[in-house]
Amino acid sequence: MAESGESKLKLYSYWRSSCSQRVRIALNLKGLDYEYIPVNLLKGEQKNPDFLKLNPLGHVPALVDGEIVIADSFAILMYLEEKYPQHPLLPSDLQKKALNHQASNVVCSNIQPHQNLAVLNFIKEKVGPDEVIPWVQSHINKGFAALEKLLKDCAGKYATGDEVSMVCFQLSFCFILVLLETQTFMYNIHFLWVKNLDLA
Numbered sequence: 001m002a003e004s005g006e007s008k009l010k011l012y013s014y015w016r017s018s019c020s021q022r023v024r025i026a027l028n029l030k031g032l033d034y035e036y037i038p039v040n041l042l043k044g045e046q047k048n049p050d051f052l053k054l055n056p057l058g059h060v061p062a063l064v065d066g067e068i069v070i071a072d073s074f075a076i077l078m079y080l081e082e083k084y085p086q087h088p089l090l091p092s093d094l095q096k097k098a099l100n101h102q103a104s105n106v107v108c109s110n111i112q113p114h115q116n117l118a119v120l121n122f123i124k125e126k127v128g129p130d131e132v133i134p135w136v137q138s139h140i141n142k143g144f145a146a147l148e149k150l151l152k153d154c155a156g157k158y159a160t161g162d163e164v165s166m167v168c169f170q171l172s173f174c175f176i177l178v179l180l181e182t183q184t185f186m187y188n189i190h191f192l193w194v195k196n197l198d199l200a
């Protein structure tokens, strides 16, 4: 659903990127139409000069809304929430809202960065291939242990109650951690409406 007179949203994304999945889930939850532009991280397309103009860090996702460019999943979710209030990503209860922010930031700051391709390759090259998994696991496990404590008293059907909210999207990255054979926990994480997978 693009509003009349507005250009269609564009999402630069990679199918296996957990940060991009969060945004795809939010877009689909809110019923927003968008153009999907694949950026193949394994082929290094995130380092193409044209993409670096959108995000100098060379990370997906990036959302383009007319003249507005936002290149960070948390910032994108907040933007979508303000501009398209339908199917809210955050509960109205202040405490639950704060909890969603806190848990989302644990994922964004303390867990996800450790399993980034650039980080994995750096450890592999500078420290050694056998060190990658233990290094990453030790950091990610700390984040999960904290999340588990944070959410244990409020989890319902979803992470912070019976409504889908932002932190569920943040947690959609669990499948990557399963690949890394690290400790996982699942608070009924639903892979909602993840569409347009680019399997290239």
Ligand SMILES: N[C@@H](CCC(=O)N[C@@H](CS)C(=O)NCC(=O)O)C(=O)O
Pocket (backbone or CB within 6 Å): 016, 017, 018, 019, 020, 041, 046, 058, 059, 060, 061, 071, 072, 073, 074, 108, 113, 116, 117, 118, 119
């Ligand atoms: N804080 C950023 C992190 C973005 C990020 O780390 N994206 C990963 C994919 S999930 C990426 O593009 N990695 C590319 C690389 O490591 O070269 C966000 O939440 O959007």
